[in-house]
Amino acid sequence: MLIALNKPYGVLCQFTDEQGRPTLADYVKQPGVYAAGRLDHDSEGLLLLTDDGRLQHRLADPRHKQPKTYLVQVDGAITDEALAALRRGVPLNDGPTLPAQAVHATEPEWLWPRDPPVRFRRNIPTSWLTLTLREGRNRQVRRMTAAVGFPTLRLIRVRIGEHALDGLAPGHVRVLAR
Template sequence: MLIAFNKPYGVLCQFTDTDGRRTLAEFIRQKDVYAAGRLDHDSEGLLLLTDDGRLSHRVTDPRHKQAKTYLAQVEGEIDEAALRALRRGVVLNDGPTLPADAAFATEPEWLWPRDPPVRYRKSIPTSWLSLTLSEGRNRQVRRMTAAVGFPTLRLIRVRIGGYALDGLAPGESRIVPM
């Protein structure tokens, strides 16, 4: 079984939490499924859950280079120089990243409001970019955008390999064909 889930902001990618934070158990009723990969507490979007260990491995193991696409709202007006740097790969404290597919983006019309909203600062504009990675380090997109001078304010994963959000609202899930 494979479940596509639109993880809301502020939800942990686990089913239990001793600190009382929101978890997948609030949304996923199917038993014996586990997240294939992770999305940080402060990130949103596509999360795959499965009861198939081999499928989970194919999705998460870096050797399979499963492309993951994100939309990021960043502080400042992202420029071509920053996108070029992301396309070449940037050096992070744990070493250089692989090149990413980076492009200007606009805020999608289908995007839901975030709760709580992203902080608004009248004197500092924001912009959007699309970033596709084939590796999955901890908080990688956030660290990459910060490394090129544009800290991430909002991060939404929209695609993992051949699987996409495809209209799922935050907190919604659907079973998808494997």
């Protein structure tokens, strides 16, 4: 079984939490499935879950280089130079990243409001980009945008390989395969 979840902001990518915070168990009712990869609690969007260990490994293991695409809102008006740096690869404290696909984007009409909302500062603009990676380091997108001078404000994964959000509402699940 392969399931897509649009993970809401603030939900942990695990099924239990001793502190009572929201988890996958609040949204996914199918027994015996596990997340194929992670999204941090402050990130939103597509999370794939499966009961097939080999499929989980293929989807999550960076050695298989499944492209993952993110819609990213950043602090400031992102420059062409910053996008070019992301495309070349960015030096991080754990080594340089692989080159990424990075393009300007606009806030899509289909995007849901975040709760809580992203902070608004009248004198500092925000901008959007689409970023596609083929590796999966801890908080990589956030570290990459910060490294080029544009900290991430909102991060939404919209695609993993051939699987996309495709209108799936936050907190909702879609069975992709049995």
